[in-house]
Amino acid sequence: MGSITTAMTTSSKAEYMAAAHCINATVTATASSSTSTSYTAASSLAGIAIGMTFSGTNVGSGSVVAAITSASAFTSSVASTGSISGGTLTFVADPLFVALIIPSPAGTYGAASVNFTDITGNTDEVSGTGYTTGGLLLTNVSPVTSGTTGYVNFSPNPSWTSATFSTAGCMIYNTVARNGGTSGTNTVGGGRALGVYSFSGTQTVSAGVLTLIMPSATSSTAVLRIS
Amino acid sequence: MTSVLISETNTNHPPESYALATAGQLVPSDGYNPQGISPLRIRELQVKVALILTPYFASIIGRQRQSLEADPHDLRLASNVVEMADTAAGKLQTLSRNSFWHAVTMSDEWLNTAIGIIGTHLMTAVHVENLVHADNHPDVPEAKAYKTKYQGS
Numbered sequence: 062m063g064s065i066t067t068a069m070t071t072s073s074k075a076e077y078m079a080a081a082h083c084i085n086a087t088v089t090a091t092a093s094s095s096t097s098t099s100y101t102a103a104s105s106l107a108g109i110a111i112g113m114t115f116s117g118t119n120v121g122s123g124s125v126v127a128a129i130t131s132a133s134a135f136t137s138s139v140a141s142t143g144s145i146s147g148g149t150l151t152f153v154a155d156p157l158f159v160a161l162i163i164p165s166p167a168g169t170y171g172a173a174s175v176n177f178t179d180i181t182g183n184t185d186e187v188s189g190t191g192y193t194t195g196g197l198l199l200t201n202v203s204p205v206t207s208g209t210t211g212y213v214n215f216s217p218n219p220s221w222t223s224a225t226f227s228t229a230g231c232m233i234y235n236t237v238a239r240n241g242g243t244s245g246t247n248t249v250g251g252g253r254a255l256g257v258y259s260f261s262g263t264q265t266v267s268a269g270v271l272t273l274i275m276p277s278a279t280s281s282t283a284v285l286r287i288s
Numbered sequence: 289m290t291s292v293l294i295s296e297t298n299t300n301h302p303p304e305s306y307a308l309a310t311a312g313q314l315v316p317s318d319g320y321n322p323q324g325i326s327p328l329r330i331r332e333l334q335v336k337v338a339l340i341l342t343p344y345f346a347s348i349i350g351r352q353r354q355s356l357e358a359d360p361h362d363l364r365l366a367s368n369v370v371e372m373a374d375t376a377a378g379k380l381q382t383l384s385r386n387s388f389w390h391a392v393t394m395s396d397e398w399l400n401t402a403i404g405i406i407g408t409h410l411m412t413a414v415h416v417e418n419l420v421h422a423d424n425h426p427d428v429p430e431a432k433a434y435k436t437k438y439q440g441s
Binding site: 191193195197198207214216217218219220221222223260264265266267268269270271272273274275276277278279282 | 296298299309412419423435437
């Protein structure tokens, strides 16, 4: 039998240095473009990073920030499809998901976990009414620092409604493939694991609501932190 | 995860549950405790904190529910969460006067952290209310889109 131990994954710590994860909050800004990949007159680029997707009226489908060229200008991976004059753009970082692990899993999950496929490969993901394979999308909040620690939480807390299943832990993972893979099963593609969390026992919901209460957002307790 | 809330019916968690979960994070029983406060006193304080917070959760859930009943298509936040969290944190500072907790709660850092913790849980209460609303109104496009966004189906 396997186990679930609360830990940030070791592989993710190297991946942060390799720019494999972007956990910024969603940002809105205004900017202008004229049927090109150049965007100018941005109201602010604070909180915007290369690789974040963005959308808005006349923004090309699948646009990603390719380069930040000044404090108020950037280029896109895709040209705008029409004139944009001070249009509102919405920038989104990597979609992180939280997937639930069954009680008494076959696999062992903790600091050595590297990918969401670790769970699915062992058939250890929860299945049941109200649970969608792959888990729930988390709402990113911008990382902050306190003392010598950087940390981030997600808000609101994830919740499953009309749910019938049992679970004993979860994994937070990144669905975006930002690099070519770094180690172990963490090869090309998304699914890299950021953290594994034990619920200290089996939690069962029957035709009800199950909400995960994440640790408080402090430098010593936040769900993801680097010191 | 600190804890898991479970409702046995497909309704929002009761305000008291949110309040107790929040109190557990504001006054952690396994956290920094340089004064050697006994677990019993910490538990008593958690209960007092939860009693103060419960009306805020009841209020925000009630307002969101009323708002959704008035317009099932509008799942936007019906309350000012930051203002509510700020007020609640101020109440907790008042509660802490003449107690062992006072030295902690008077710092700006604690206040900011407390507002963040309370705010996250208030947002969660609204989020769950919206999800339950979506379950009960599968024919409302906005509600269906909300559920799809957060739960995938």
